[in-house]
Amino acid sequence: MYLKLPKAKFTMNCSGNTRYIQLDTTYRKGHENGSLKFLLWFAYVLGVLEGAIVLLVWLFLFRVHHDPVSTMQGYILVANGFKRFSYAKLKKATRGFTQEIGRGGGGVVYKGVLLDRRVAAIKRLKEANQGEAEFLAEVSTIGRLNHMNLIETWGYCIEGKHRLLVYEYMEHGSLAQKLSSNTLDWEKRFQIALGTARGLAYLHEECLEWVLHCDVKPQNILLDSNYQPKVADFGMSKLRNRGGLDNSSFSRIRGTRGYMAPEWVFNLPITSKVDVYNYGIVVLEMVTGKSPTAIPDTDAQGETEQRGLIKWVRDRMNGIGARGSWIEDILDPVMQGECDLRRMEILIGVALECVEEDRDSRPTMSQIVEKLM
Template sequence: MASYVNSCRIHGICGPKSICSYDPSSGPKCSCLPGFKMKNQADWKDGCEPEFNLSCDNHDFKFVQFHHTNFFGYHYDILRNHTLEECAKACLKLCCIAFQYRYFPKDGAYRCYQKWELRNGYHYPSYNGTLYLKLPKSFQYNKPVEGLKLNCSINQTKQLERAYHKRTGYGSLEILIWCASVIGLLELICVILVFSFLYKTGISSNASTRGYHAAATGFKQFTYAELKTATRGFSEEIGRGGCGVVYKGVLSDQRIAAIKVLNIEVNQAEEEFLAEASTIGRVNHMNLIEMWGYCAEGKHRLLVYEYMENGSLARNLMSNSLDWKKRFDIAVGTAKGLAYLHEECLEWVLHCDVKPQNILLDSNYQPKVADFGLSKLLNRDNLKGPSFSKIRGTRGYMAPEWVYNLPITSKLDIYSYGIVILEMVTRRNPTNGIPAVETSGEIWHQKLEAWVKGKKNGAAATSWVEELIDPAMGYDYDRNKMENLLEVAIKCTEAERHARPSMSKIVQLLQSATQ
């Protein structure tokens, strides 16, 4: 039954500002929240719209609670150990439209999720969180949420003409039904016999040592010997990072793959690694690298990805192979991939190491974010909700939150994304800072974002962009789009994390410049 109930977790099934509930007799149903109405009477995918004016005037609004109801993603921030009153005040300060308040027994703490958009809503009794919706004080609503009847039907009826004819004997329909029943019975018997054979021979319980077996998500569990053969003894290295070395390989089905050998101490059982790898394998987006499988055998931990013909963004920046259009498309595509991880993915994922080396380019120079699941795979014991007990990332791309021990949220990746964009436009590496000379002749190093802001504030309004761009990119570019891209990157690198836009907002800002 759980798989059917989870049909309400399909994103966008009921549209924005509407909620989904599962009815065992008829499946998922949609409904508008109190104070909202259906936007398009012909299609629930358009969701609902408010019957009142949304504003930031907090004196005219109140919070109404709905138990067992959640809207997934689209958080301004995630606050831990906040009281309900503190959560409400923080929400009003940010002009959010609702907040989620939930207790986590494992942590023994409450978490507050402040919403700037209501999407992917669902309601079911087993969910232990509560949604607090901002409604006008004049709005009267006294029903408990459990009494809310979800109905996807439209108030339109049409009488269908039906004629029933008495027939004798068996027609073609009855024959097809009998045939299908017999075939189905034979298939069932075959399945039972196969599983019985597998159980008796022990194949199903020892698959990891006798070849491979398909994980529940459809990707493959490889043996170490298979991957060693595929890479010709790990002979062709194509990338290297703090988490491991990447080799090019050819799988048995002739697919070219990138195989990453993780440099980690084995502190996870094979079953735990499989669970985490399966989670990553369910993530699917055109701007995220596709994972084909993994190996968790003895001390070995390897991940198998699709191979990207044009390598990393870092390599292409060094080789001067990217013109203006390619760089702008890479900026937009990378933002879309990260927005999916932060706000749409069924498993809330933080990348924690956004940098040019982790943005790969396919044969058409379309970007795909890589290594986005390593924070889960490598820090299973250190990951506690939205906080990490161990610093992750690369110097030059790391947000100030790490230094000041602030809560780690999606704004961490947004800061790193901003640095990547500045590096992509200027081709200035942020790792060691930008050399500068004071009047005394002393050379010091300035952070990339500070250098860009200084150029913007110190140069004439018509020339600051020209002073920043990489000459190798050429000057055949759209100045308005370039200026907009730099403005977005500057917003992303604000020291105050609340001042940084969300990834979906970044996508919106970049795409608005193309219209």
């Protein structure tokens, strides 16, 4: 190092010429210099990471702006934890869609084993003309529903014309399959009625969006290993404002022959009371063991023929054609001598309220739950 000394002030008996003095200085790399270098590198790496994050966010926003379908898909995957399956993987899981376990107006359901060894019910939807955005919107709605008495959805597939949904597999199948066997005693049937009411009450009154099922029937009530019910098949459901809607809002009449509410037939506004009516018919079927179309009503026409079962129960309740106790007279023979007659009377009374012609006379699903508790 060299120091330049001013000539005017610092002479120190030196000559007038500028003098340069060389100082021997040794620099050693200390602890402070190492820490400073580490901090600089850390700041550099942090800056790179922040820049990468900003770039990724910008790319995501750009994709959102230009691809609304992918936006919806991303929302489903991130917010709901859904998995998008390829058609090839689901075909392999079902062994080429060979093990059929259910069939309905919305499609066919197959049993399959996923790559993670989970057993699944895979529904292949029949109406393949639905657009991708519309399908993903409905799947997004399903993913936001979470209740112990609703079937859990694990994922979906959308490739070309293929539309599939992947559900948890229910060991005991559907209520429809079990009603024809001797496995459902009184207590199981009562708990199925109560659990189904809870699931529908959640759809109607507790979830963020109002959901109408529109096709409540034994085939759409599944039973787990403990015979707890889970309402399934929301392919028929509709999201609506809570004020009801005009029948013309639907592309076609929804529901199943024998279970449909009068509103469908008489072109009246559709509300949650259509599900209440369906539920009442299902309960009467569970109590009597009779299909709603098994007892014809000579006064009924077309889609209202389920009134034959309703009229038959009411006649027995009023003492018409009854042999002894009217309750025991209408019971499914499987439950004879084992049911709680007091609770059975409450259950039948609730079912008959649900199937009133005037929808305003029907209770809500939450009121039904309270009555059965």
